[in-house]
Amino acid sequence: MKKKLTLLQFLSNCLKKTELPNLAFSRLFVTMLISLFCTFSGSVLAQDTTVVDPYGNIPCLTGSYSPSTSTSTIIIDGNPYEWPGVLSNQSYEYKKKAFVNDPFNAIGVDDQWTNGSQDPDLISQWAVVPGNSNDKGDIGNAGAILLNDTLFFCGDRAAYNGDAQIGFWFFKDRVSINADGSFSGIHMNGDLLILSTFTNGGGVGNPNIYTWENGALLQAVSPAALLATNANQIYSPNGQTVNLGSAGVKTWTFYPKNVIAGCKDYLANLFFEGYVVLSSIGDYNVGCYASFLLETRNSQSVNASLQDIVVGSFAGQPDPPMVTNASKCYDNNDQNPLILTATCSNPGHLIKWYSSQSSTTVLTTSAADSISIVGTLLIVAKQGVGTYTYYASCTEDGCEGQRTAATATIWGLPVVSADATPAYADPSLVLYESAPPHYYLSS
Ligand SMILES: [Ca+2]
Ligand SMILES: [Ca+2]
Ligand SMILES: [Ca+2]
Numbered sequence: 187m188k189k190k191l192t193l194l195q196f197l198s199n200c201l202k203k204t205e206l207p208n209l210a211f212s213r214l215f216v217t218m219l220i221s222l223f224c225t226f227s228g229s230v231l232a233q234d235t236t237v238v239d240p241y242g243n244i245p246c247l248t249g250s251y252s253p254s255t256s257t258s259t260i261i262i263d264g265n266p267y268e269w270p271g272v273l274s275n276q277s278y279e280y281k282k283k284a285f286v287n288d289p290f291n292a293i294g295v296d297d298q299w300t301n302g303s304q305d306p307d308l309i310s311q312w313a314v315v316p317g318n319s320n321d322k323g324d325i326g327n328a329g330a331i332l333l334n335d336t337l338f339f340c341g342d343r344a345a346y347n348g349d350a351q352i353g354f355w356f357f358k359d360r361v362s363i364n365a366d367g368s369f370s371g372i373h374m375n376g377d378l379l380i381l382s383t384f385t386n387g388g389g390v391g392n393p394n395i396y397t398w399e400n401g402a403l404l405q406a407v408s409p410a411a412l413l414a415t416n417a418n419q420i421y422s423p424n425g426q427t428v429n430l431g432s433a434g435v436k437t438w439t440f441y442p443k444n445v446i447a448g449c450k451d452y453l454a455n456l457f458f459e460g461y462v463v464l465s466s467i468g469d470y471n472v473g474c475y476a477s478f479l480l481e482t483r484n485s486q487s488v489n490a491s492l493q494d495i496v497v498g499s500f501a502g503q504p505d506p507p508m509v510t511n512a513s514k515c516y517d518n519n520d521q522n523p524l525i526l527t528a529t530c531s532n533p534g535h536l537i538k539w540y541s542s543q544s545s546t547t548v549l550t551t552s553a554a555d556s557i558s559i560v561g562t563l564l565i566v567a568k569q570g571v572g573t574y575t576y577y578a579s580c581t582e583d584g585c586e587g588q589r590t591a592a593t594a595t596i597w598g599l600p601v602v603s604a605d606a607t608p609a610y611a612d613p614s615l616v617l618y619e620s621a622p623p624h625y626y627l628s629s
Contacts, residue, residue, distance in 0.1 A: 246442075246449035251421040260331070260338040262390070264416035266423055266457050269340055270438055273329055274429040278532075282473055283331035285428045285436055286480075286498035290326035290344050291443055293318060299481070299492035300367070305353065305379055305396075306403050306488060309361060312369045314495055321345035321443045323482035323493030329428070330356070332464075332473040332502060339380065340459040341480040342452065343494075345443035350415060350455050351486050354380040355479035356500060360588075362477065363497055373398045376471050380462060382413055383486050384455075390414040393460055395467055396488070403488060406467040413460035416452050424450040433501065474585035475502035504580035504587035505531045513595035516571045523567040524594040528578035535580040537562045543577055543589055566594040 254268040257275040261268060273285050289296040300315040318324065324344040331338050339354045355361075356378040361371030377398035383391050393413040395406040422440040429435045441450050464471040478500040482493040512524035528537045539549040539559060551558040556567040557576075564576055573596075577589040614629040 246445050246451050246453070247419065247421070251423065251426075251450070253423055253426055259333060260340075260459065260461070262338075262412050262414045262459055262461060264390070264414040264418075264457060264459065265420050266340065266342075266416075266452065266459065267420070269329055269459075270423050270426040270428050273331060274427070276429070276431055279333070280331065281431070282475075282500070282502045283329070283430065284433075284478055284498050284500040285327070285329040285430055285438075286496050287327060287436055287439065288325045288480075288494065288496035290324045291441065296324070296494065297363070297367075298494050303492055304489050305355075305381075305492075309369045309371055309373055314363055314367045319482060319493035322350070324443070325480055325482060325494045325496050326440050327438055328354075328478075328480035328496050328498070330354070330478055330500060332475075335465050335473075336461050336463050337378075337473060338459070338461045339478075339480075340457070342440060342457045343482060344456070346453050346455045349485075350382065350384050350458070351483040351490065352382045352458055353481045353483055353492075354378075355481070356475040356502075357477045357479070358474055360476045360499070361479065361497060363495075371477070373401075375399055376468065376474070378462070378467070378471065378475070379403060380411070380413075380460065381483075381486055381488070382458065384413075384415060389417050393462070394486070395462055397468060397471070408466070410463035410466035411461060413458065415455045416457045417454055419454060420452040420457060422450040422452050430501075433499070472583050472585050473502045475500045476588075503585055504535050504582045506588040506590045507537060507578045507580050509578055509590050509592035511593045511595070512566070513593075513597060515597045516569075516599060521567075521569065523565045524596070526564040526566065526576060526578075526592040526594055528562055528564070528580075528590070528592065530580035532580075532582065535582050538579050538581060538586070539564050540577040540579070540589065543591070545577075549576070564592070568594070568596065571596050571598040 254271055256268055257271040260272055272280070273283055296318045297314045298317050298319045301313040303312045322343060322345045326342050326344060328341040329339070337356070341352060341354070343350065357371060358374040358376055359371040361369060364370055375398060379396040381394045381396070383394060391413055393411050395409040395411050396403040397406065423438045424440050426438045427435050428438055440452065442453050442456060464473060476499065477497065479495060479497045481495045483490040484493065507528040507530050510527045512526055514520065514524060530537060540547070541549060549557060549559065549564070558565045558567070566574055568574055574594045576592050578592060579589045580587045612629070616628060618626050618628055620626055
């Protein structure tokens with residue numbers, strides 16, 4: 187049966203012994219024809235809007251990106267297009283969120299896990315070093331937002347070869363990486379770990395959910411949770427801004443690894459998004475998170491070795507209060523108390539006062555301690571000279587934020603030492619006290 191050949195196929199076949207005698211001249215002639223054809227066709231393809239990815243012939247489309255104009259909610263469909271708008275929503279209900287950039291597709295500026303760090307370890311055992319993880323584990327962007335009782339999260343990676351394993355941590359403490367690669371912060375009960383279960387390809391699946399309970403990871407029995415990767419190519423939000431309010435404005439930047447320059451697409455299995463309904467994993471989890479972490483992993487096992495990491499703050503807790511200090515000079519005749527004030531970012535927040543940064547006892551009115559609590563005020567009736575420091579915090583829906591120190595200071599009377607020598611010896615002169623620290627000589 188005769189087969190129809192394209193020009194390129196015909197010319198290629200010409201090189202085979204069965205099509206032409208294996209003469210050096212013939213092969214040279216046909217090779218030149220092929221070169222001319224390829225040069226010509228290449229110039230035509232360069233004007234096309236479709237380029238071919240060298241890994242798997244996945245087309246990388248070039249064109250304008252049309253982000254979603256919706257700023258209301260996240261849809262778990264593997265498409266990142268609604269994230270910049272939702273994260274930029276400045277309404278109070280959209281306050282608990284985060285977005286972090288991580289270096290990617292660049293050598294010498296990233297960091298990665300080291301020392302065999304694993305998720306079940308204490309945070310004090312974790313460590314990172316400068317360096318780049320492999321391409322399929324190279325994180326570029328990570329974000330999260332709590333809407334009502336549902337915690338949404340997303341992240342990406344630079345290359346899609348191989349399995350895709352990721353993990354999201356949400357911490358109640360302020361967890362961060364120190365300059366020497368160690369970590370600040372500790373685990374607290376209710377810390378949340380979400381692990382992907384994808385071993386191949388994109389799609390939608392159920393993540394494994396764990397909470398930190400008394401020193402160990404406990405897997406949630408029947409969490410209401412979902413995780414999706416983009417099974418198909420998606421235009422990237424590359425260059426879009428994310429406005430986090432007081433946390434600043436950041437840019438969503440993405441371009442996949444090992445594709446032709448200018449490609450900004452999320453090829454299949456490069457973008458992840460998901461959610462977990464917090465009430466389905468414990469009634470104390472009210473989104474009271476202070477920081478979060480996205481990591482790439484070598485497997486879906488809890489004990490998997492870890493690759494890239496990005497850590498950021500999560501605005502899940504009320505802001506620390508603004509406080510006003512108070513002071514006066516010591517005066518036996520002045521028995522007026524000093525009044526400290528604390529103001530939360532939301533007037534509906536509950537203010538708590540403590541005697542120290544770490545005390546777990548909320549102060550109440552106490553004649554023995556010479557303090558009284560009146561509304562948002564702490565009234566200090568102490569009379570001795572000294573500085574009295576107290577700490578205030580704001581609480582919303584059972585979620586308590588960081589504390590701010592406030593001081594009540596009673597200054598001592600000034601002590602003046604003087605050594606005056608009269609201009610001339612006159613035994614009749616006497617030093618008299620005026621209003622301290624002023625003195626005068628008189629006879
Ligand atoms: Ca989506
Ligand atoms: Ca990193
Ligand atoms: Ca990275």
